[in-house]
Amino acid sequence: MLMTISLLMENKPGALMRVTGLLTQRGYNIESLTVARTLDPTLSRMTIVVDVEARLRALVIKQMNRLVNVLQATDLTEVQSVVRELVLMRVRAAMESRTAILKEAEIFAARVVDSSLEGFVIEATGESEKLSEFIAVMGSYGEIEVTRSGGVAVSLEAKKLRLAPPVPRSQSETVESR
């Protein structure tokens, strides 16, 4: 089943590779992944949708949390959360169907962001299933090209972020000067 993970991690080179590498290494297939900086530019927030057996979900979270650069991995699959996705779509349509297309877009609360003689570029956001319906409907009007962002999610429950405090590193101080 699909699992949604929200991940807060240090914005460091290679951090993304560690997360995706872990998932491939353990045999989980990534459905979608989005990543961007947070308000704190030293951190990134990642939303991953991944195909994992239900009984392994807790294990995946623990394996994510084991990564040194990951501050917090949260399983949003069954908690109160909002998941949204963005679709950008180019629709090529004949002049006579353009009005119908605009009506349809309005029904799905989509916006036209570019219009030309060839057709429209439409932007829609929403739940993934709703967007799939929208894409199917638009496909019936003509040739379409679609780019989906993959889900971004936010939990409605505040979860306390627990960070490891700095720890002293004891070292031998009697190092002869070199």
Next chain:
Amino acid sequence: MSNLKNGAHILLECLAREGVDVMFGYPGGVMLPLYDAIYDDPIQHVLVRHEENAAFAASGYARATGKVGVCCATSGPGATNLTTGLVDALMDSIPVVALTGQVTSTLIGTDAFQEADTFGITRPCTKHNILVTRADEIAHAIHEAFHIASTGRPGPVLVDITKDAFQGQAQYAPVHEIHLPGYKVVTEGHAGQIRRAAQMMWEAKRPYVYAGGGIIASNAHEELRDVVETLDAPAVCTLMGLGALPGSHPNFISMPGMHGSYAANMGMYECDLLIALGVRFDDRVTGRLSSFAPHARVIHVDIDPAEIGKNRAVDLPIVGDAKRVLSKLVKALKELAPEMQGLRDADRKAWWSVVHAWQDEHPLEPVFGVDEIKPQQLMYEINKISDGKAIVASDVGQHQMWAAQFIRFDEPRLWVNSGGLGSMGFGLPSAIGAQMAHPGKLVFCICGDGGFQMALPELATLANFGLNVKVVVMNNGYLGMVRQWQELFYNNRLSSVEINTFPNVEHLGAAYGIKAKIVRSPLELERTLREAVDEPGPYLLDVRVSSFENVYPMVPAGGAINEMVLAPPRPVTVPE
């Protein structure tokens, strides 16, 4: 006042502060600045003959001491050659810090000479890795690496350092604090869970202790002993945990698993409480999971939360450092003892009588040959000499299993072997690492005729440092473990397993300046082994053993742990 140093000197200063006195490595182009600094540094650099062996030697050093082992290699091929040793350390949770050189930062990504994406390649080979491109980043990276390698669940950490970072000048400031906000290590163990565990342990009729490498990693062997004795429970130690409980301890059964003893495996099957301490329910221990400890509730103590419930559902998990958790557990057990101990006496007696019956029914007994040396007999003789005290570094295969079955370890950190990854070629370099750590100790290196040839170049290192390692090649002329599987599961179609060309070790030894001998007769085995041990410095023995012995008992892969294939009956021969 300026206190500028170049990156290479900063690195060596960091190593000194981390208490590193020996490192295993191999130089190369981008490492020139570092090796120039090593030239007049007190650190001992052991030049191995292949980078893979630098990693294995560092691992052997770490396994024998508990300290972080350090290896280094140059960029490109040097770094890629390290990887097997890194994965090996990762699988067995061994603290190793690997230092690799990288091409100058401006050349990264240009397919420069000896450039490889070490950072990318070693991501899945390490617990963590760090790329350093500036001299002023070195100190933090190195101390972080040692911290990560040695705390929590130990493991290898690689620091990839560009040539210009070695050459660049920076101020060295001691690093007294490590700040890794995402690196959370739980050590204490939940007090309530520990109390409940003690209660469960007393209530169990047939408790069984399953102890592993985690006990050794956390130096919890004394606490383990206390738990086992307080409860008077039978205990097994995994391949990685041998020596966690003294092999001579009356509660110690033996190793469980694929080649575990009959009693050890039957105990796993029949117990009603499995007390799993610093183990990971490896498939080589559990066999078919659905038939593993089917009647048991499970207590699992581990420092890595991701191990809890990974392979087997756990009734009572405790995340924490084994030493801390077990010392509290002993207290909790002792507090409950006055009311519980008496109630459990009869049950415990009954349980022990069952376990003893299994031990008597199918003991692990060495086989003795009259005309030819039996491999088990070789281990039996080594065991007599070691008497529970020698370090035994083993390669991978049949000899490893026989050594684990027949050589007793009365202390932790004596048994050095590649458990999780099963890397052939591990034996000799890891013995070198262990010997560098304990110059005064008797170190055996037990190899097969296959693995020995994988590590052959290290004979030069052995000779070079005159290390007191007794290399015993158990030579059966085959890649024995693979041959055994071909015999049992592939209709005895022996495919590419015969080692029909093996160097004459007496000539080979002479070529390196190492004393060497071929042993063919059971009558000369004990005497020759003793000669080798009495002779100071390295010694190489080629012990010719029967070709077609199989390791038993055996739980076929995917089989149930109580359905072992036992050794076929054989005529009883008594040694003279």
